[in-house]
Amino acid sequence: MKRVDDYRLRLGSHELVPIVVGGMGVDISTSALALEAARLGGIGHISDAMVHTVTDRRYHTHYVKDRLRQYKFNVGNPDKSAARFDLGLLAEATRLHVGKTMEAKRGPGLVFVNCMEKLTMNSPRETLRVRLRAAMDAGIDGITLAAGLHLGSFALIQDHPRFRDVKLGIIVSSLRALQIFLKRSARSARMPDYIVVEGPLAGGHLGFGADWAQYDLHAILAEIRAWLAAERLDIPLVPAGGIFTGGDAVDFLEKGAAAVQVATRFTVTHECGLPDDVKQAYFQATEEQIEVNDISPTGYPMRMLRRCPAVGSGVRPNCEAFGYLLDGAGHCQYAEAWERERARLPEGQKVRIWDKTCLCTHMRNFDCWTCGHYTWRLKETSLRDMGGGYRLLSAEHVFRDYQYSAGGKIELPAPGA
Numbered sequence: 001m002k003r004v005d006d007y008r009l010r011l012g013s014h015e016l017v018p019i020v021v022g023g024m025g026v027d028i029s030t031s032a033l034a035l036e037a038a039r040l041g042g043i044g045h046i047s048d049a050m051v052h053t054v055t056d057r058r059y060h061t062h063y064v065k066d067r068l069r070q071y072k073f074n075v076g077n078p079d080k081s082a083a084r085f086d087l088g089l090l091a092e093a094t095r096l097h098v099g100k101t102m103e104a105k106r107g108p109g110l111v112f113v114n115c116m117e118k119l120t121m122n123s124p125r126e127t128l129r130v131r132l133r134a135a136m137d138a139g140i141d142g143i144t145l146a147a148g149l150h151l152g153s154f155a156l157i158q159d160h161p162r163f164r165d166v167k168l169g170i171i172v173s174s175l176r177a178l179q180i181f182l183k184r185s186a187r188s189a190r191m192p193d194y195i196v197v198e199g200p201l202a203g204g205h206l207g208f209g210a211d212w213a214q215y216d217l218h219a220i221l222a223e224i225r226a227w228l229a230a231e232r233l234d235i236p237l238v239p240a241g242g243i244f245t246g247g248d249a250v251d252f253l254e255k256g257a258a259a260v261q262v263a264t265r266f267t268v269t270h271e272c273g274l275p276d277d278v279k280q281a282y283f284q285a286t287e288e289q290i291e292v293n294d295i296s297p298t299g300y301p302m303r304m305l306r307r308c309p310a311v312g313s314g315v316r317p318n319c320e321a322f323g324y325l326l327d328g329a330g331h332c333q334y335a336e337a338w339e340r341e342r343a344r345l346p347e348g349q350k351v352r353i354w355d356k357t358c359l360c361t362h363m364r365n366f367d368c369w370t371c372g373h374y375t376w377r378l379k380e381t382s383l384r385d386m387g388g389g390y391r392l393l394s395a396e397h398v399f400r401d402y403q404y405s406a407g408g409k410i411e412l413p414a415p416g417a
């Protein structure tokens with residue numbers, strides 16, 4: 001029976017174990033997790049989402065506090081357009097986050113950064129340009145363009161000295177999205193180095209509508225593969241979403257995938273940035289508790305545990321401190337929903353919002369428990385302690401289980417280990 005280890009992913013001069021640990025913002029896929037994947041010969045992702053928060057926490061900077069001090073005057077104002085990001089500081093924070101990670105990299109694998117277009121930051125084009133370029137300056141091995149069509153992203157970096165050396169990939173959920181992207185990126189005379197094909201069972205935001213359950217990752221992958229072959233384009237394909245065992249991964253590799261991207265299994269590892277009690281909530285989740293809803297202010301459907309603190313919270317919008325989802329005109333769907341409720345309710349009554357959530361505040365606090373569809377199966381991957389809690393796993397254990405297990409088998413941690 002074949003195992004993932006029987007395959008290799010070739011990316012330029014690199015020969016890699018074909019396992020990619022997907023980006024999970026905000027600091028859920030930590031540097032430590034990405035570095036483990038790279039040490040073991042695969043690819044790990046960090047994320048540049050809310051990078052100021054991440055560096056404040058890890059490297060004792062105070063970007064968020066300073067930003068809040070600067071825009072404090074605007075806190076009561078529903079118009080958030082004044083709360084712009086300082087591009088110099090954004091570059092500095094990104095270089096710090098990426099640079100420190102790359103300095104610590106060991107082993108034959110690669111570290112990429114997940115860069116979401118939907119993080120519009122009150123000035124979508126300029127902030128995206130700075131994020132991409134600063135990551136390249138700081139030596140990132142690759143950039144995965146996520147959460148958006150990224151039609152202008154290559155153009156933002158085509159004059160960067162590393163444009164042809166850094167690995168560039170895009171996440172798509174349909175052939176149509178890929179075709180549109182490739183048409184535009186061709187203007188930069190550069191193809192992506194890899195394409196992540198993300199299906200409807202993934203965690204985080206989804207590239208599908210309310211009918212997500214009608215789509216099938218194998219079918220989307222086959223369609224994209226056939227089209228690329230017809231166009232004589234040889235670009236590695238990396239399916240993602242619901243690949244829970246080494247056996248699932250082999251199914252895709254046998255059908256021509258170059259690697260697989262996985263994430264959910266790593267949410268219960270020591271290296272994952274979620275607090276331990278949230279990791280236990282993931283272990284304990286049942287299938288019924290996992291939902292795809294529309295409460296993300298990005299407008300994309302998002303999968304999460306329905307009982308997480310982010311659902312039905314009425315936290316005051318924190319755009320002066322954060323503001324990552326403000327669009328180019330300073331609007332955020334949550335900030336608007338909050339103003340609507342505040343205006344409707346009598347003075348002093350607690351605001352609660354059910355149709356949107358303050359993603360910045362809740363992701364920052366690890367209170368928005370976004371997760372993959374198969375989170376309810378995590379309990380199959382570990383053992384219970386005497387106290388009833390599940391034992392956290394090492395990223396190495398999960399990585400090696402994907403790499404070496406056969407069939408649908410899942411290797412449990414050694415008892416007492």
Ligand SMILES: Cc1cc2nc3c(=O)[nH]c(=O)nc-3n(C[C@H](O)[C@H](O)[C@H](O)COP(=O)(O)O)c2cc1C
Pocket residue numbers: 021022023024025026028047049114116146147171198201202203204205240241242243261262263264265267370371372373374
């Ligand atoms: C907790 C969590 C957070 C995620 N956050 C992001 C993100 O910030 N950006 C992104 O492009 N994908 C994100 N994803 C999607 C993963 O990178 C990955 O493609 C997908 O979840 C793989 O499917 P699996 O979780 O079933 O293995 C997230 C997934 C999870 C589980």
